[in-house]
Amino acid sequence: MPQYLRFIPLGGLGDIGRNMALFEYGHNILIVDAGVMFPENDMLGIDLVIPNFEYLRDKKDWVRGIVISHGHEDHTGALPFLLQEIEAPIYSTRLVNALIDHKLKEKLGRRHKVALHDVTPGEDFRLGPFHIHTVPLTHSIPDSMALAIDTPVGRVIHSGDFKIDYTPPGGGGPNLSRLAALAAEGVLALFADSTGAERTGFTPSEKTLEPAFDQIMRAAPGRVIIASFASQLYRLQLIIDIAHRYGRKVAIAGRSMEQNFETARRLGYLHVPKGAYVRLPTALKMPPEQVTLLITGSQGQPEAALARMAANRHREIALSPQDTVIISASPIPGNEEVVGRMINQLVDRGVEVIYPPIAHVHVSGHASQEEMKLLLSLVHPRFFVPVHGEPRHLHLHARLAESMGIPRERIIRLRDGDVLELGPERAAVVEHVPGDYVFVDGSGVGDVGPQVLRERDVLARDGFVAAIIPLRKDTRELASAPQVITRGVIYKDQSDATLTEAEAVLLDAVQRSKKNRNALKSAAIDALSRYFYKNTRRNPLIEPVIVEIDTSGQ
Incomplete structure (x- = not known):
């Protein structure tokens, strides 16, 4: 029998969004949430960012189920992509499942055959070796839940997104007595929302x-x-x-x-x-x-x-x-x-x-420091792991936990892809799995990487230069003068003189270069990069195009 529970965050630790976590015991995996992140300003042309599912691809049969803590996109939006890779039932509330069902029908069409199981907040259910107790908490959407998960090595609690709002407009509120009763039996580890760690006091209702x-x-x-x-x-x-x-x-x-x-x-x-x-x-x-x-x-x-x-x-x-x-x-x-x-x-x-802050027309759905302290004091975990936040939020939440009496050595700061092994007396990061961004660009998923984004950034900032180099196929000599075409690099009234000079620079570089493709491309890029930076202080993307012309029939 395995001695340890493994916790593997695939998103949400280091940024706001794409929340997804795995609890693994032996050959059993429980997935909690599967969300998207909306692209940052420098992610040009990207529609969505999703977690990296690489770790799950050879463990599809291990997945016992997916539990969704609430209905926001940063916790549900990656489901259509995840469910194209694995088959697993989904467990959440009636509201969340209805929102998910609509999303899956829209994205997957007839391929949507996923089993959606309704859970009433406060209900318990079992998935493999995991016995899950749901606890109603409050957020900015109804039916938000914390999860108390019993495993063979102990009970862990995942807060989901939460704040302590006793008077939500729809009625109800957090069931703190249930949370306290579950915690009283002992909690091995608490994984808690860190988004509001910079705010003192309580989050307003x-x-x-x-x-x-x-x-x-x-x-x-x-x-x-x-x-x-x-x-x-x-x-x-x-x-x-x-x-x-x-x-x-x-x-x-x-x-x-x-x-x-x-x-x-x-x-x-x-x-x-x-x-x-x-x-x-x-x-x-x-x-x-x-x-x-x-x-x-x-x-x-x-x-x-x-x-x-x-x-x-x-x-x-x-x-x-x-x-x-x-x-x-x-x-x-x-x-x-x-x-x-x-x-x-x-x-x-x-x-x-x-708009905020000129009028009180918005409140956060996330706990501030006093609510975080309340959760820590109710749960009193042996180990504490801050989740859901940028590095500064995770850091501040960790310091807050230390101020509440949790020893520093029992507070674990993770990053996406870290594998945390948990046992009754031990918590340690033992390896790292892929936890990087996967970009969704149109119909493409994962086919755009950092290099493409860097090229798009250069195109947007400094423009594009095409260097057309016509070569005789038989002799590898120039068939005619090379040509330079630019987009977004120089102003129209400067273009004629600048292009004439650029073509002269390109011609000189080609004549001096060896005539194989790689050497010609390298010479063109080096010469034109120096020229355009010297004359425009820009670094455009330069793409040499070698055109081989068959002159044997002439």
Whole structure:
């Protein structure tokens, strides 16, 4: 019988997103979450970033199931890609499974034959050697769960994304008594959300947003247009209730918002008063002061509803100076510049724009330091592993745990791909498996790597130069003068003189070079790189093209 439980994070330790963790005992693997990360500014042309599944490819038969802690994209978005590689049942709540089912049908079509098992928060179930106790906690979406997992070497607890909100708009709240009862039996290790480790105090409740939204809805002269994450169902419920209070009809713009709204309403997670909701075409014909629009695009995504409205590209909605736009979200790290640019566009269009921190229209779904301390004191684990966060968040959470009395040697800082072996008296990183980014670019998955991104960055920043070198096939001599073509390198009024000089430099380099392909390409790149840097202070991507011309028939 194996002596150790292995914990392997494949994403989420070092960045915000693509959360995925494996618990392995013998030839048994339990997967917790499988999320995406949205591309950073320097990931040009990339649609999504997903975890690296390489470690699982020869262990497909070991996977006993996938447990999803809650319904956000950074925990569910990679499932369509993972399920093309392995077959495994999914266990989550009724709401989360409905969202996943829609996602899988959309992405996989008829190939979607995955078994989805509904779990009621607070329910227990078994997968191989893992006995899983679910614990209701609060986040920005209903049915968020912590997991207490019994294994042959001890009980471990995974917090999922959490905060301690006693008054969420949908009712309910965290079941701290169940968590404490499970912890009282002894916890080998706690894996806990670190995202809010920089914030002191407690994270405010969703209910604290009500006064700001109430005042805005009451005073706005025209439409109130609110951009939020489509999965923030607690926020949507709050907005629907306040809009109804002031006789405003609610309409939706944005496909993901529509899908989540309809799913949550059908399952009873959103309570919409009769007549409070109308379709978008109906809302656009109504008096503006009677309308509230829920839209996507709080992160400045270029094809989401808000960005298209800001750029006057939306097919149905045109902004007017009487509109009030609320961005009910904080920028994800790395999105600050994009969101700032979008706000500027909205201001230039004459609308009133309200966003954090100028008004209290957003609260985090993640625990602050005092809630993290509360969890640590309730669970009192033997070992502590901070998860879900950038390096600074993980570091601060580790220091917080130390301040709560957990010895430094029992606090383990991991990175994606580390393999942590856990036993009753031991926790050690024993190896490293692939945990790097896998890029999704259009229909391609994993076929774009760092070298392609570097080339795209050079193209965007410094432009492109093609060096056309025509050679006689038989003699390897020049068939005609080489030609230089540029894009995004030089201004039009400089182009003639610069290109003439560049072609002279290329000609000289080719004449001096050996005539094999590699030597010619290297000579062209070296000569043109030096020339363009000296004259433009740019480093364009240079691509030599050798054209062999058959002159034997002439």
